[in-house]
Amino acid sequence: MNPTAARLSKIEPFHVMDILARARAMELQGRSVIHMEIGEPDFPTAPAIVQAGIAALQAGHTHYTPALGLPELRAAIASSYPAHVRPDAGRVVVTPGASGALQLIFAALINPGDQVLMADPGYPCNRHFVSLFEGEPLTIPVDASTGYQLNADLVRRRWTRRTVAVLLASPSNPTGTLIPPDGMAEIVRAVEERGGVLIVDEIYHGLVYGEEAVTALSHSQNLFVVNSFSKYYGMTGWRLGWMVAPISYVPAIDKLAQNIFLAASTPAQYAALAAFEAVVQQELQNRRDVFRERRDFLLPALRELGFEIPLVPQGAFYLYADCSRFTADSQAFALGLLEQTGVAITPGLDFGSHRAAQHVRFSYANTLENLREGVSRLRNYL
Numbered sequence: 001m002n003p004t005a006a007r008l009s010k011i012e013p014f015h016v017m018d019i020l021a022r023a024r025a026m027e028l029q030g031r032s033v034i035h036m037e038i039g040e041p042d043f044p045t046a047p048a049i050v051q052a053g054i055a056a057l058q059a060g061h062t063h064y065t066p067a068l069g070l071p072e073l074r075a076a077i078a079s080s081y082p083a084h085v086r087p088d089a090g091r092v093v094v095t096p097g098a099s100g101a102l103q104l105i106f107a108a109l110i111n112p113g114d115q116v117l118m119a120d121p122g123y124p125c126n127r128h129f130v131s132l133f134e135g136e137p138l139t140i141p142v143d144a145s146t147g148y149q150l151n152a153d154l155v156r157r158r159w160t161r162r163t164v165a166v167l168l169a170s171p172s173n174p175t176g177t178l179i180p181p182d183g184m185a186e187i188v189r190a191v192e193e194r195g196g197v198l199i200v201d202e203i204y205h206g207l208v209y210g211e212e213a214v215t216a217l218s219h220s221q222n223l224f225v226v227n228s229f230s231k232y233y234g235m236t237g238w239r240l241g242w243m244v245a246p247i248s249y250v251p252a253i254d255k256l257a258q259n260i261f262l263a264a265s266t267p268a269q270y271a272a273l274a275a276f277e278a279v280v281q282q283e284l285q286n287r288r289d290v291f292r293e294r295r296d297f298l299l300p301a302l303r304e305l306g307f308e309i310p311l312v313p314q315g316a317f318y319l320y321a322d323c324s325r326f327t328a329d330s331q332a333f334a335l336g337l338l339e340q341t342g343v344a345i346t347p348g349l350d351f352g353s354h355r356a357a358q359h360v361r362f363s364y365a366n367t368l369e370n371l372r373e374g375v376s377r378l379r380n381y382l
Contacts, residue, residue, distance in 0.1 A: 010131040014124065016346040019334055023344045034374035035366055037334075037344040039173065040236040041317070042365045043287055046280045049235065053271030061270050067257040068250070069094025069242070070269040076276050077242050085217040087244045093253055096264045098203050098228035098241035102129050103260065105199055105224050105243065108252045109165055110135040117158055118167040119150050120352035121174055121320065121359070123201070126167055127352075138163070141354035144310040148175040148320070152186035159194055166191050168216075169201035171208060174351050174361040175320040176313025181214045188219045198223040203241070206232025206284065208315040209292040222246050229268075231316070232284060233275045238268040291317050294364040294371055301375045302362065305382055317365045320348075324358040326382060334360055341377040 016037050023033045044050075068074065069092070078089040095101040102125070110116070112134035118126055120139035127137035140158050142148050155166055168187065170179040179187070184200075191198045200216040202225055216225055228241035245253055257263070274280055299319060303309055308322035327333035331347040338344050348359030364371060 007131055007134065011128045012124065015331065015350045019338060019344050019346065022335070022338060023342075026338070026342065031342055033338070033342045033344055034370050034377065035344050036362045036364070036371070036374055037346045038363055038365060039318070039346075040365060041231065041234045041287070042367070043234050045234050045238070046275070046283050048277060048280050048283075049233070049271050049274045052274035053238075053267050056267045056270030061266050063266060065094075065263045065266050065269060067263050068092075068254055069264060070266070070273075073269050073273055074242075076273055078244075080276060081215060081217065081244075085215060085221075087217060087221065088247070091244050091247055091250060093243050093245055093250070093257065094264050094269060095241045095243060095257070096261055097230065097239045098201065098226050099125060099129075100239075100261060100264070101226045101241050101243040102126065102199075102201075103132070104253050104256050105226070105245075106130055106133045106135065107256050107260070108249055109197055111164075113162055114165075115160060115163040116165045116167055117150065117155060117163060119148065119169070119172070120354040121148065121348065121356070122352060123169060123173045124350050124352075126169070126201075135164075136162070139352055139354075143354075147177045147179070147311065148172060149177055149179045149183070150187065151179075151183055152190040155187055155190045159190075159196075163194070163196060165197040165199055167199045167201065169203075170216075171204040171213070171313070171315030173204070173316055174318050174346070174348075175311070176204075176316040176318050177311060178208065178211075178213065178314045181218065184214070184216055185219045188216070188223065192220070192222070199226065200224070201226045203228040204231050204316040207288055207291055207317060209288070209295065211314060213315065217244065224249075229272050229275060232288070233272070234284070234287070235268070235272065235275070238265065238271065240264055240268045240272055291364065294366075294368055295319070297368060298362065298364045298371055298375070301371075302378075305375070305378055317363055319362040319364065320351075321360055321362060322355075322358055323360050328357060330357050330360050337378070337381060341381045343374045343377050343381075
């Protein structure tokens, strides 16, 4: 018998990996698969970023950076925020992906038994990170009535003596919904009134359609903001993210980073400097327009087929659809759909327990041509 830590019983694998593994096996057999399950941009990293990474390697930039990140990159990240809320670069911490940032934050905040409030449905790793540090993720069911987001009233009603923090994601995975600025301001007040800490995941901020995404730093500088070079910047495999931390937490974050991972990838950090160049920003904005075009095709198409999607997602590249018209088991539905049609989607089980069996997530991180083919196959299947 190989002993394992008890905490592992609270940490689940990604259920979509079963879908992905089967999809890859089908492709090896020569079958065509339309991928609408993958949560990463289909575009390659922008050429200027790639070239900056190659140049960094050729220049010998392969040694450790400081644990908090390359100073030039920390400054560039700080400068990317609007002037009226721009943080000091000393509060910016570069991490191995947004996941690295969240792990550092929870390691700094959570004692055994402490609670962190978060929405259900939500990104699965968030609750698992809390469990990893012996905390209790208190997932709160949300639906279209609150934009699939927590609000100040829910925070106040579900806060307990053991609650230490609230984690938000705006835009959200899997729903793509934003917390409006006035709603964010109310949540900030509710958390501050209770002496807690607010953590806001803004990794999809660059992928917001038709309106401006307002950073939570507009409402307070005494909170954590998490972001990433993965989604908007198209650097998923480079594993690079950041946080903006309250200045009082930076020494603790520095100490933890030194011990947990020493530093983020040095070549990736040098490459990321190019992400803020004007030519790259224009390319990324063009890609955002493509994502919006895909959303505007897929949303009405799925509704026409009978999937219930009550809200238009303002950001990210996902549609969270009620499939109860077709099934009471979204996992079985997703597997059957894959086997019969070659369309891969994500079952709701990955995102929590609130009506998970009645929901699936569609990703539109695929070409418009492939999305049209996927809808055609769905129509024939249903």
